[in-house]
Amino acid sequence: MRFKHNFNPGPAVLPEPVLAEAARAVLELDDTGISILETSHRSREFQSIIEEAEHLLRELMNIPDSYEVLFLQGGARLQFGMIPLYFLKAPGEKAGYVDTGVWARKAFEEARKVGNAIIVASSKDDEYRSIPLNFDVPSDIKYLHITSNNTIYGTQWWRFPESPVPVIADMSSDILSRPIDVSQFAMIYAGAQKNAGTAGVTIVILNREFMETGRMGELPEMLDYSAHARANSLLNTPPVFSVYVTLLTLRWLKHIGGVQAVYSLNQQKASLIYQVIDTFSEVYEGHARPEARSIMNVTFRLRDPRLEAEFLKVCQSAGIVGIKGHRSVGGFRASLYNALSIESVKVLAEVMEDFAKRKG
Numbered sequence: 001m002r003f004k005h006n007f008n009p010g011p012a013v014l015p016e017p018v019l020a021e022a023a024r025a026v027l028e029l030d031d032t033g034i035s036i037l038e039t040s041h042r043s044r045e046f047q048s049i050i051e052e053a054e055h056l057l058r059e060l061m062n063i064p065d066s067y068e069v070l071f072l073q074g075g076a077r078l079q080f081g082m083i084p085l086y087f088l089k090a091p092g093e094k095a096g097y098v099d100t101g102v103w104a105r106k107a108f109e110e111a112r113k114v115g116n117a118i119i120v121a122s123s124k125d126d127e128y129r130s131i132p133l134n135f136d137v138p139s140d141i142k143y144l145h146i147t148s149n150n151t152i153y154g155t156q157w158w159r160f161p162e163s164p165v166p167v168i169a170d171m172s173s174d175i176l177s178r179p180i181d182v183s184q185f186a187m188i189y190a191g192a193q194k195n196a197g198t199a200g201v202t203i204v205i206l207n208r209e210f211m212e213t214g215r216m217g218e219l220p221e222m223l224d225y226s227a228h229a230r231a232n233s234l235l236n237t238p239p240v241f242s243v244y245v246t247l248l249t250l251r252w253l254k255h256i257g258g259v260q261a262v263y264s265l266n267q268q269k270a271s272l273i274y275q276v277i278d279t280f281s282e283v284y285e286g287h288a289r290p291e292a293r294s295i296m297n298v299t300f301r302l303r304d305p306r307l308e309a310e311f312l313k314v315c316q317s318a319g320i321v322g323i324k325g326h327r328s329v330g331g332f333r334a335s336l337y338n339a340l341s342i343e344s345v346k347v348l349a350e351v352m353e354d355f356a357k358r359k360g
Helices: 015-026 044-061 074-087 102-114 226-228 240-255 258-279 303-318 342-359
Strands: 067-072 092-097 116-122 144-147 167-170 185-191 202-207 283-288 297-302 332-335
Touching: 015 240, 044 067, 067 226, 074 092, 074 102, 074 167, 074 185, 074 202, 092 332, 102 116, 102 144, 102 167, 116 167, 167 283, 185 283, 226 297, 226 342, 240 258, 240 283, 258 297, 258 342, 297 303, 303 332
Parallel strands: 092 116, 092 144, 144 167, 167 185
Antiparallel strands: 067 202, 185 202, 283 297, 297 332
16 A cells, blocks of 8 residues: 655655555565565576566567567666667767757767767757757668667657668667557667666667677677577576566556556646646746647756756645656656656645645
């Protein structure tokens, strides 16, 4: 039973049934007599867990058979460096990055440390309020990297770029939140701790043909996608519990109707908050431009900064947690990930509306 309305940006809220089942498994996994925390990654029990997780992910996202599905470690941060290290193989090869916020920029900066990386488009001059559109993608880059949802600034790609080169997407904060065409991308990666489970496992969806253009067999195995693929994500001891929670989350998502169903719910949740921001624009200012608004992270400020402490106290009194904006930008951020109930979002919307009526 929840006592707080959890708007944390990650690790984020998990579905109640997932928490309950995970709690039981910590004591004993499926009548095995041992805890999931004690279960060997070489056991038949864990083999069935990771196989079902892959199967459900493929089903829910309609992932083509030509793609590898990997469960890795190190979070998206490791992928920032691993991707250019693996794919920038030949001398002179370079990669293109679209700069749409802090995490997109960090991915670019990590790539520069190990290879030739360039910025092909940026919304920095717009204070990251928008997503770049209609930019030219150089045909001489090995890949184009984008961040599909920008948690800190509350912007999201609603039309993915047409590209003459393979596209790689960091979908850490919106994977499984809306239908996408996986075949548009050569690679998708995502930390699981926002929509797909808990911290500790990173999902990688990788076109096999694109994988084979990289440095197969040339890098330490832990940095070699092909080595992980050959080992079926069991190259080393995987994060057993995190993979299990991901499986439970995927089961839950399928049970409620899949990605299309949760997308409809996510649209409703975001609409509730954006409607308050727009209706009481004399009190609230949304950061993202309307056409680029994220349905995962609603970012806003109070037009009178002197009211911020009072607003935060009102939220806390209502049991709302995790609402403060990222330390680099301030303001407020409501993270509306898949498992957050619409009831919690209604509580926040009501608090915001009441506060605006009193202060506007």
